[in-house]
Amino acid sequence: MPAILITGANRGIGLEFVRQYADCGWRVIATCRDPATAANLRGLAGAEPRIRIEALDLASPASIDALAGRLGGDLPLDVLLHNAALLGPGGSQLLGAWEEAPFLEAFRANALGPALLTQRLLPLVEAGSQRKIIFLGSAAGSIGLLQPPANLYAYRASKAALHLIARNLALELKPRGLVVGLVNPGLVDTRGLLDLAPEDPGPPDLQHLVKLVRAGVVPLIRPAASVTGMRALIDSWTLDQSGVFLNYDAQPLPW
Ligand SMILES: NC(=O)c1ccc[n+]([C@@H]2O[C@H](COP(=O)([O-])OP(=O)(O)OC[C@H]3O[C@@H](n4cnc5c(N)ncnc54)[C@H](OP(=O)(O)O)[C@@H]3O)[C@@H](O)[C@H]2O)c1
Structure with a gap:
C-alpha cells in the first residue's frame, strides 16, 4: 500500500487530495495546523482508517521537527506532497501598504517551511518505492506569466522562491534517484x-x-477535476521530468 504525506489537508485542494488518494487505497498522512477544528478532514478519517491526521504548522520549525519526530523512521513515504500555502489578505500586499510581517509570514509558510520539511523527511522519501517530492506552485509565482494588476506581492514572491527551491532540489536529488515535481493546480474553486x-x-x-x-x-475549475489531473501527473512523473513546472493538465509552464 503506497503512502503519501499531504500538507494543508483540512480544506480546499488538500482535502480533495486526501479524499482521492484514500479512495485509491493509499495510506495518507494528512497534516493541518489544527486537527481539533478540522471537521471535514476528521470526517474523512473517521470513515477511512488509512487516513492519519497529524498537526503541522509550516511557519514553525519546532512544529516541523515535532512532526518528523512523531513519524520516526518507520514509515517509508512514496510521495511527499507540499500542498499548503498562505495566500494572505490582498490589501496588505499592495504597494504602499507593505510591512515586514506579511512578507515574512508568506515566506515562512510557502518557501522556508516546505524546504525545512523536505530536509527533515528526506530519509523517509528515500526509503519509499516511488521517491517523489511534489510541490504545488502557482502561476501567480511565475515571472514569465506576470501581467497587471500588480498585487499579492508577498504570496507571488514566496511562490517564486518555492519554485526555485524545487528546481534546485531536482538538480541535487536526481543523481540520488528522487523525482521533484512542481505543479500548478489551475484556477480552482475552493x-x-x-x-x-x-x-x-x-x-x-x-x-x-x-x-x-x-x-x-x-x-x-472544480477541486475534483484539478486533483484528478494532478494525481495523473504525479503517478506518471519520471526522473527524466524532474524539475519541470507543469500545469494540472500537463501543459508546461514558464518560470
Ligand atoms: N486555488 C487556486 O486557484 C490555486 C491556484 C494556484 C495555486 N494554488 C496552490 O494550491 C495549493 C492549495 O491551494 P488551496 O486553494 O486549496 O488553498 P486554501 O484553500 O487557501 O488552503 C490552504 C491550506 O494551507 C494551509 N496553511 C496555510 N498556512 C499554513 C501553515 N503555516 N502551515 C500549515 N498549513 C498552512 C491552510 O490551513 P488553515 O486552514 O489552517 O489556514 C489550508 O489547509 C496552495 O499551495 C496554493 O498556493 C491554488
Whole structure:
C-alpha cells in the first residue's frame, strides 16, 4: 500500500487530495495546523482508517521537527506532497501598504517551511518505492506569466522562491534517484463560487471575482477535476521530468 504525506489537508485542494488518494487505497498522512477544528478532514478519517491526521504548522520549525519526530523512521513515504500555502489578505500586499510581517509570514509558510520539511523527511522519501517530492506552485509565482494588476506581492514572491527551491532540489536529488515535481493546480474553486445561486452575490471579499466568474472571464475549475489531473501527473512523473513546472493538465509552464 503506497503512502503519501499531504500538507494543508483540512480544506480546499488538500482535502480533495486526501479524499482521492484514500479512495485509491493509499495510506495518507494528512497534516493541518489544527486537527481539533478540522471537521471535514476528521470526517474523512473517521470513515477511512488509512487516513492519519497529524498537526503541522509550516511557519514553525519546532512544529516541523515535532512532526518528523512523531513519524520516526518507520514509515517509508512514496510521495511527499507540499500542498499548503498562505495566500494572505490582498490589501496588505499592495504597494504602499507593505510591512515586514506579511512578507515574512508568506515566506515562512510557502518557501522556508516546505524546504525545512523536505530536509527533515528526506530519509523517509528515500526509503519509499516511488521517491517523489511534489510541490504545488502557482502561476501567480511565475515571472514569465506576470501581467497587471500588480498585487499579492508577498504570496507571488514566496511562490517564486518555492519554485526555485524545487528546481534546485531536482538538480541535487536526481543523481540520488528522487523525482521533484512542481505543479500548478489551475484556477480552482475552493470557496464554492460555482455553486452559488444566480441571485447570491457570494462572500463579501469575493464579489468582484464572482462577477468575473459569471462573465466567463475567470474560468474556475472544480477541486475534483484539478486533483484528478494532478494525481495523473504525479503517478506518471519520471526522473527524466524532474524539475519541470507543469500545469494540472500537463501543459508546461514558464518560470
Ligand atoms: N486555488 C487556486 O486557484 C490555486 C491556484 C494556484 C495555486 N494554488 C496552490 O494550491 C495549493 C492549495 O491551494 P488551496 O486553494 O486549496 O488553498 P486554501 O484553500 O487557501 O488552503 C490552504 C491550506 O494551507 C494551509 N496553511 C496555510 N498556512 C499554513 C501553515 N503555516 N502551515 C500549515 N498549513 C498552512 C491552510 O490551513 P488553515 O486552514 O489552517 O489556514 C489550508 O489547509 C496552495 O499551495 C496554493 O498556493 C491554488
